[in-house]
Amino acid sequence: MQLKCEFWLETFYVDFRFSKGSLVCANIMTAFQIGTQQAAFRPAQRASERSAPDKHAFGPVNRPQSSNLSSFEFATSAVPRIRQFEAWRTNFAPIFDLDSTRDVRRGFVGKQRAWDLGCFVFSHVTTDPLQFQSITRYLRWEPLDHFILSILLSGETYTETPSRIFRGTVGVTQVHAMGRRFHGNLTASELLMLFVPRDFCPHVTQALSAAEFTTLEGGMARLFHDYMIGLANELPFIQQADLPALVEATRAMMLACASPSAGNIHMAGHPIAITLLERAKKIIQLRLFDPTLGVQTLKRELGVSRSRLYRMFEAFGGVRHYIQHRRLLEAHVALANPRDQRRILDLAEQHCFNDSTEFSRAFKREFGYSPTEVRNGRRSNFPCRQSPALEESDPASRLGTMLRRLHG
Structure with a gap:
């Protein structure tokens, strides 16, 4: 299966290839096309074109559910009317x-399906209108400080913090941080939520910390929005063995979406700069394996000064760093692909490194582990903690059980 998410700067392909052992190989690469399209998953449209789903629609359709991932479903319909809201309140008490x-x-209508993804918790929620207030250590001791990335499939939210106010609508990615002070309200809504622990990955933590209590809009939001919908559709069929590749793909998606938004907000009001950056990235991708690619090439083809080119790529660590980063990402995809058995030396040369030693050092600086570890499958994902038996928990307390496990 292939999820194709295209947006105004880049196109990300997420290939889910199921082997006999149901192993997923998730590759993310760029092709620079415009629009939004999904294949194999439920068709995704831009938010402005998407008709509101059924208020209480839940989960994918027309496919049998066969996943062996740890998950649970909680619905207030199983509780007497007079206790339905209190049960819903208990379900979300840790957050x-x-x-x-x-x-x-x-009565109160609420339904949730949550999956334990080892390094994350993913939740699909349908709820009646409500008000919410964050749980901080001053109110109740809960050592949970995860990030929450959420997208609305229907409804609206309003959030107020000590320093800012923002609204969430359909098609917009919201970033909240547990353990911080905030409050707000939610209309009758359907939404997807991804809980990410702060200690998951330093780069992800840095990007999400810069974006917390904001909304991500434009191309980045559409990319992540469509990825989350595809994930919700496919989770009922993904096996435990698929988690390493799924975690890698989700990590890469978060970085691709959050890092540019945190570092380039100032460019949003400058269409010319955005257009030039888009052209530059296209040139880099098309000539990625050309060893002569560099500042001079981009200056000549874009017709800009050296200083302007440097300013364009300042948020990415510079022109040379961005080019090397793209090459290393492509190399990582090849190394993680079990069908690609090229020698590391050959991959190093193709990706414009002088030898395998230089390549290995750069690779380890970028990712924190060696190319050999990826090739051997030892570092294809981040460490995932074992999940406790959810059936031992009260149904209204299972979300809290999952989130506490994420914290270690």
Whole structure:
């Protein structure tokens, strides 16, 4: 299966190839095309074109559920009407203190499906309107400080922090941080939530910390929005053995979406700069394996000064760093592909390194592990903690069980 997410700067392909052992090989690469399209997953449209889903629609359709991932489903319909809101409140107690302006004695509709992805928790939620307030250490001791990346499939949210206010709508990616002070409200909504622990990866933590309590919009948001929908559709069929590749793909998606937004917000009001950066990235991708590619090539083909070129790539660590980063990402994809058995030396030469030693050093600086570890499958993912038996927990407490496990 292939999820193809295209946006205004780059196109990301996420290939899910299932072997006999149901191993997923998730490759992410760029092709610089425009638009948004999905193949194999539920068709994805731009938010402005997407009709609102059924208020209580839940999960994928027309396919049997066969995943062996640890997951649970909780619905207030299984609870007497007078206790439905209190059960929903208990379900989210580790994250939010919930309240409602309605008479909850008449019932409250809420449904959640949550999956334990080892390094993350992914949740699909349908809920009636409510108010929420964060849980901080001053209110109740909970050592949970995960990031929450959420997208709305229907409905709206309003969030207020001590320093800012923002609204979430369909098609927008929101970044919240547990353990921080915030409050707000939510209309009747359907949403997807990804819980990411702060100690998951330093680069992800840095990017999400810079973006916390903001909304990610434009091409980056569309990319992540479509990826989350594809993930929600496929999780019921993914096996435990698929998690390493899935974690790698999700990590790469978060970095691709959050890092540029955190470092290039100032460019949003400069269409010319954006257009030039897009052209530069296209040139780099097309000539990625050309050893002569560099500052002079880009200056000549873009018709810009050296100083302007440097400013364009300043947020990416410079022109040379960006080019090397793209080459190393392509090399990582090749090394993680079990069908690609080229020698590391050959990959190093193709990706414009003088020898395998130089390549290995650069690779380890970039990713924190060696090319050999990726080739041997030892570092294809980040360490994932074992999940406790969810069936031993009360249904309304299982989300908290998952989130505490993420914290270690």
